[in-house]
Amino acid sequence: MMTNKKNTQTGAPSAPRRGRRDVGTWLVRNALLLVVAGFLLSKVTRLNMSYSWLWNNYLKGNVEMIRQYPNLTYDEKMGMKLGADYQYLLWLRDNTPQDAVVYYPSAGDFRAGHPAVQQNPFNGKLNDKLTAVRVLYPRRVVTEDEWGKTSWTAKVTHVGVVNGRNKDKVPYPVPDNFVIGALPMQQPVQPAKTQEP
Amino acid sequence: MMHIALLLLFVGGFLLITRISPRFSLTERIGFAFPVGLGAVTFLMMLQDWMGIGLTRQSCLVLTLLVAVMGAALLVPRRREVLEGLTPRMDFSWFNLLWLLLLVVLVYVEYGNWLKCMYFPVYDRDSMAGFDTIGYIAAQEHTYRGMSIFGGDYMPKLHQAGSCISYLPMLQLAYAYVYAFGADTSKVIPGLFYLSFIVGFYGLCCRATNRTAAMLATLATVFTPEMLSFSSLSITNVVQAAMASTGLLYVALWFQKGERRDLILGAVLIAVNNWLRAEGIIFGGVAGLLVLVQCCRRKASWWALAAPVATLLPTVVFSAYAAANQLTSESAVIARLYWDGEKAAQIWGGAWSLLRNMQYYGWTWLAVLLAFAANIYYTVRRRDNVSVLAALVLSIALYYVVLYHVDYKWDSIGNVLAYSAKRYMFCYVPIAWYYVCTCRIVQRGMGWIEDTCGLRTK
Numbered sequence: 001m002m003t004n005k006k007n008t009q010t011g012a013p014s015a016p017r018r019g020r021r022d023v024g025t026w027l028v029r030n031a032l033l034l035v036v037a038g039f040l041l042s043k044v045t046r047l048n049m050s051y052s053w054l055w056n057n058y059l060k061g062n063v064e065m066i067r068q069y070p071n072l073t074y075d076e077k078m079g080m081k082l083g084a085d086y087q088y089l090l091w092l093r094d095n096t097p098q099d100a101v102v103y104y105p106s107a108g109d110f111r112a113g114h115p116a117v118q119q120n121p122f123n124g125k126l127n128d129k130l131t132a133v134r135v136l137y138p139r140r141v142v143t144e145d146e147w148g149k150t151s152w153t154a155k156v157t158h159v160g161v162v163n164g165r166n167k168d169k170v171p172y173p174v175p176d177n178f179v180i181g182a183l184p185m186q187q188p189v190q191p192a193k194t195q196e197p
Numbered sequence: 198m199m200h201i202a203l204l205l206l207f208v209g210g211f212l213l214i215t216r217i218s219p220r221f222s223l224t225e226r227i228g229f230a231f232p233v234g235l236g237a238v239t240f241l242m243m244l245q246d247w248m249g250i251g252l253t254r255q256s257c258l259v260l261t262l263l264v265a266v267m268g269a270a271l272l273v274p275r276r277r278e279v280l281e282g283l284t285p286r287m288d289f290s291w292f293n294l295l296w297l298l299l300l301v302v303l304v305y306v307e308y309g310n311w312l313k314c315m316y317f318p319v320y321d322r323d324s325m326a327g328f329d330t331i332g333y334i335a336a337q338e339h340t341y342r343g344m345s346i347f348g349g350d351y352m353p354k355l356h357q358a359g360s361c362i363s364y365l366p367m368l369q370l371a372y373a374y375v376y377a378f379g380a381d382t383s384k385v386i387p388g389l390f391y392l393s394f395i396v397g398f399y400g401l402c403c404r405a406t407n408r409t410a411a412m413l414a415t416l417a418t419v420f421t422p423e424m425l426s427f428s429s430l431s432i433t434n435v436v437q438a439a440m441a442s443t444g445l446l447y448v449a450l451w452f453q454k455g456e457r458r459d460l461i462l463g464a465v466l467i468a469v470n471n472w473l474r475a476e477g478i479i480f481g482g483v484a485g486l487l488v489l490v491q492c493c494r495r496k497a498s499w500w501a502l503a504a505p506v507a508t509l510l511p512t513v514v515f516s517a518y519a520a521a522n523q524l525t526s527e528s529a530v531i532a533r534l535y536w537d538g539e540k541a542a543q544i545w546g547g548a549w550s551l552l553r554n555m556q557y558y559g560w561t562w563l564a565v566l567l568a569f570a571a572n573i574y575y576t577v578r579r580r581d582n583v584s585v586l587a588a589l590v591l592s593i594a595l596y597y598v599v600l601y602h603v604d605y606k607w608d609s610i611g612n613v614l615a616y617s618a619k620r621y622m623f624c625y626v627p628i629a630w631y632y633v634c635t636c637r638i639v640q641r642g643m644g645w646i647e648d649t650c651g652l653r654t655k
Contacts, residue, residue, distance in 0.1 A: 021654050029650045030294035037295050041302070050422040050556045058426055059309035066316045074318055074381055081320040128326035130361070133346060134333060140351065150350040 084121035085110060089135040092160060092182055096139060101155045102182070104132045106144035109165040114179050122162060158182045198254070199378035203231075203389070205261045210234025212268025217465070218458035219275060219282035222404070228397020229466065231389050232440060236469035237264045239370040240511060243341065247518050251339035252370075254377045291408050293650035299412040306419055307395060311388055314429035318382040324431035327361040329383055332372025341366060341373070342522035358529040359607030365515055367472040368433050383431060391428045394439035395419055398627055401443055404450060405635045410643035414634035417564070423557035424623045433473050438623035440470035441480040445588045446631055448484040448505075452491060452584040460488070464504035472511035479595040480624070481508040483588055531602045540610065541601060547614030548597050557619050558626060565589070565629045572636040581637045589628045596621060 045051040072080070079086050096102060110124035126132065132141045142152045147169075159169045161181050167174040172187040210230035214221060241260045242252060250256055272279050319329040335341045346352055347362060355362045372383035395415060402411030419425060428435040447463030450456075467484055470477040485505035491497035519525050552562050575581035600621075605613060633639060 019654055021652055026650065026652065033646065033650050034294050034298060037298055041298075044560070048555055048559055051420070051559055054420065054422045054425060058313075058422075059306060062313040062316075063309045066312055077317055078320055081317060125322065126325075128322065129352065130327060130330045130346070131322070131325040134325050134330040137334060137337065146353060150353055152351060 082126060083123065085123060085126040086135070088122070088160075088162060088180070089126065089132060092158075093136050093139070095182060096136075096158050098138050100157045101140040101142060101152060102132075102136060103147065103156045103159040103166065103169060104129070104136075104141050104143055105160045105162045105166055109144075109162050112163045112165055114163040116177065116179055117163065120163065157185055159185065198258075199375055199380055199385075202258055202261055202374075202378055203385070205258075205265050206234040206238055207231050208234070209237065209261060209264035209268050212265060212272060213237065214462065214465075215279055215282065216268060216271045217461045219272075219279045220458065221282075221462070222400050223283070223285050224400030224403065225397055225462075226400075228393050228395070228400050229443070229462070231393040232397075232469055233465060234261075234264060235371055235374075235386070235390070236367065236465075236472055236511075239367045239374065240472060240514075242370045242374070243366060243515065243518055246341045247521070252335060252341065252373055252377060253339050254379075257374050257377050290653040291647045291651045293409065293647060295646060295650070296409045296412050299409070299416045303395070303412070303416045303419060306416070306425070307392065310419075310425055310429055311392065314384055314388040314391070317384070317429075319384060319431045321430040321432060327364065328368050328433065329372055329431050331361060331366075331369040332374075332383055333376050335369065335373035336376030339377075341370065342518070342524060347524065356526045357607065358527040358604070360526040362524050363475075363519065363526040364433075365472055365475055365511065367469070367511075368431075368436065372431070384429075387428065387431050387436060390436050390439060394443070398439075398443060398631075401446055401450070402631060402634060405453075405631070406640050407643050407647050409647055410634040410640055413643070414630040417559075417561075417633070418627045418630045421557075421559050421561060421623075421626050423619060424626050427620060427623070432620070434620035434623050437470055437473045437477060438627065440466050440473065441477055441592075441624040442627035442631075444468075444470055444508075445480050445484055445592065446585065446628060448487050449584040449588045452487050455491075455496065460501060460504050464508050467505070467508040468511055471508055472515075475512070476596070476599050476621075478509065478512060479599055480592055481505050482595060483592045484508070486591065487584060487588065527606070529604050529606055531604050537601075543610055544597050544601050544614065547618055548593075551619055551622050552593075554619070558622065561626055561629050564633045568633040568636045568639060572638045575637040579637070582632060582635055585628065585632045585635065589625060589632055592628070593622075593625055596624075 045055050075086075075090055079090075092102060092104075107124035107127035110122035110127065111120070113120040129141055129143045129146075132143075140152065140155070142150070142156050147153055156169075159166050159182065161167055161174075161178060161183055164176075164179045167178060167183065170183045170185055170187075174183060207230045210233035211226050213233055214226045214229055238257070238260050241264070242257065245256060245260065246252055319325060324330075331341075331344070331346070334344050334346055338344055347355065354360060368386070371386045375383050375385055398418060399411055399415040402414045405411075406414070424435060424438065444463050444466030447459045447466060451459035451463060463484060467477070467481050470480055482505075485502065488497065488501050488505055492499050492501060551557070555563065569576070569586070572581060576583060576586070600610075600613070600618070603613075634643070
């Protein structure tokens, strides 16, 4: 027979109960219920691969990883997720003044590769302007499709170079072996800073 | 300081829901307090920004206090009723170990999810290229409408179709709120939102079915693979799903039981959903249809239609704010009736492939189909759960009608269907599991378990 129990917290009446159930009966019935439910739950997660992924990789995997590295810094965690592209953004942030206007390389620049670099560490996924703005703020960012089209082109103070690209945007010659880094628009007195890929 | 502000925000939301009705269960009030409080405070933040008052730590705190004090002041005349409503009823006659097992699994799942959410800063593309960055800069510059990224020709693409400038700003302002209090990352917002949703959804389910079925519905919803993995990110989809689904379910509950408080809370949650994403208005539309049906059947006053209409308030006010502050973008909506067979077939194909997808949504759609088939006798003869089924089917259909009426200038429809539409479907997962677990046939099964294995004999 159908029971029409409602949530008692809401004040709705619950079905009347006669008396307390014997502890032994309750335990036996619930143990049986648990066995069946446990069996069904374990089967469900195995029958569908995405549930297995959720349980083993997403939940267990992340919990284990977090326990293994509990004290990583903000930038280390971001680097773990976003890779070399994020490291490059950090490098730009740490090596340009706060009032800099940075020309940020395009996805094509990141993915281009370079003969001097055996394996390109970049994937070009952090190519959106606002993503670069988030890391570089309060520096201003100019992107490839804005170059020459907005008033900010004339204000660029630093040009981001990856895979040797964008060196042509500065008004002075740059050595061929300059692969990754940032070039100031004004020719520096000292050699420009570079970073190993 | 941030923790105190978030606590005050929770208290404000709790009091506002209690103002709607002190008869809501503690679970419901605790669950929906944070989303409602956050919705109210961020809405006031937009008005404050419009008035030219800076979005600083102090002003955010004053707004939060204002919401809490307003909520408390509104409750003064009903204080006795409110105090009575704070005492939970201690009835554990239904208690069984299946409920406990489901709870333990649910707690572990949310523990792992919360841990992941709070451990990693914001790294997903959509948030970094939009919501989180906008919130971060708004907090640094103490303004939303006057942000440096919105000014002059710095972001020339900002006024193109699909640009983040025209997104409803609830989540961005929520992120600005925590950044204003010095947070390193905004992840506490999606983390708390999802936790609140779990509690609130369980409370809502308990209103319609027994506790074991309610716990099953909650666990099944939370354990939906794609939805859970997205819940630890900072994008709007899961947050919207939480509000849209529960809002619509409250309206469906009102349809079944006729209690005014459910209609009002449903409208509030749908309004929060509208405050999150523009296409959320479809849920208000479906709620409006349900209300209209009751009005036509003379089971509700025509005044009840004011509730779904009021859900449009955030959309309307934000449209005025955006127009007044040049925060508009090129429209991507095709506002005329038209027929494009190829596009319709593509959208139908995309929708169908998602509804068959057991990788993203686990057993969700299959469970709905099975529950519908098993419950068909009660559906036909006693109209059991018809309002929930109608809400589910109508809102899915309307969503794809909306997708059909979008002019995809910034992306291809193929991309939207392949990568974005799967996230839109999150809204239907809680409704689907609610439907499954409140079907009479499932309630009977779970009721039998509670009768057979509960602490008391029948």
